Amino acid sequence: MHSKHTGSPATGIVRFSQEGQWDRDVHRLLRHARREAVVAVSNPAPSSDHLRLGQVVVDDLLTAGTQVRLLYSPDYLETRDRQPLLRHSARGAQIRVTDNDFHNALIIDRTVAVLWSGAGTRHPYAYLVREPALLQALHQFAVLSWQSGHGLTAPAESVVIDDTDRAILNALNLGLIDEAAARRLGLSLRTYRRHLADLMTRLGVHSRFQIGVRAAQLGLLDDPGCR
Known part of the structure; x- marks a missing residue:
C-alpha cells in the first residue's frame, strides 16, 4: 500500500490516510479475494476513477467465481447508474440495499478488511484490519446488515x-x-x-x-x- 499509515501491524490494525494511490491500492487488495468479497458502501465515492475501478474489479471477481456480496445505502444508489449494478446482479453478485447506518467497508476472505471513517471530511482515513476477533465481528455485522436489506431493482x-x-x-x-x-x-x-x-x-x-x-x-x- 502506498498511502501514509500509522499504527503497528503487530496489533492487526493499521490506520491509513486516503491520499495518493489509495483507490488503486484498495482495488488491488480486492483483487486478491479468492472465496468471498463483502463490499459495503454507504457514502458516495469521492471519484469517478474509484467507481470505474470498482466495476472492473467486481467483473473480474465474478468471472473467477468468487462470491460477491454488495451492500449499498439508498443515498449511494442516488449517485449511481444502476445498470452496471443490475448487470453484476445478473452475473451472480448478491446485492442488497439497506437503510441501516454503516461505514464503508471491504472484507476479503474473512482474513483482511478495510473500514473507512471520516467520510465527507477534508481528510478521510481508513483502517486496515487483520485482527481475527475484530474481523469476525465486522463480517457478522456486514452479513446481518446485508441480510436485513432488500433486493436491488431498476427504477x-x-x-x-x-x-x-x-x-x-x-x-x-x-x-x-x-x-x-x-x-x-x-x-x-x-x-x-x-x-x-x-x-x-x-x-x-x-x-x-x-x-x-x-x-x-x-x-x-x-x-x-x-x-
Whole structure:
C-alpha cells in the first residue's frame, strides 16, 4: 500500500490516510479475494476513477467465481447508474440495499478488511484490519446488515419495454413453458431465452417468479380481460 499509515501491524490494525494511490491500492487488495468479497458502501465515492475501478474489479471477481456480496445505502444508489449494478446482479453478485447506518467497508476472505471513517471530511482515513476477533465481528455485522436489506431493482422510470418484452411477460404470466412461449411469439427457443435473460437483467431480478412480481409492480402486464 502506498498511502501514509500509522499504527503497528503487530496489533492487526493499521490506520491509513486516503491520499495518493489509495483507490488503486484498495482495488488491488480486492483483487486478491479468492472465496468471498463483502463490499459495503454507504457514502458516495469521492471519484469517478474509484467507481470505474470498482466495476472492473467486481467483473473480474465474478468471472473467477468468487462470491460477491454488495451492500449499498439508498443515498449511494442516488449517485449511481444502476445498470452496471443490475448487470453484476445478473452475473451472480448478491446485492442488497439497506437503510441501516454503516461505514464503508471491504472484507476479503474473512482474513483482511478495510473500514473507512471520516467520510465527507477534508481528510478521510481508513483502517486496515487483520485482527481475527475484530474481523469476525465486522463480517457478522456486514452479513446481518446485508441480510436485513432488500433486493436491488431498476427504477420504474428507467424500465423501457418493447412489444417482444411485453409478450414474454404475458407468456410468463400465463405459466407457459419456454418452448410453448417461444412458439407463441414466433421465436426460436434460444432467441426467446436470450430476450428473457436480458429482460431479467433490466428488471434486476433473478428468477421467473421475481420477474412476474416486478412486472406487476411496474404495471407492465396486460389486463387479463384484454387477452
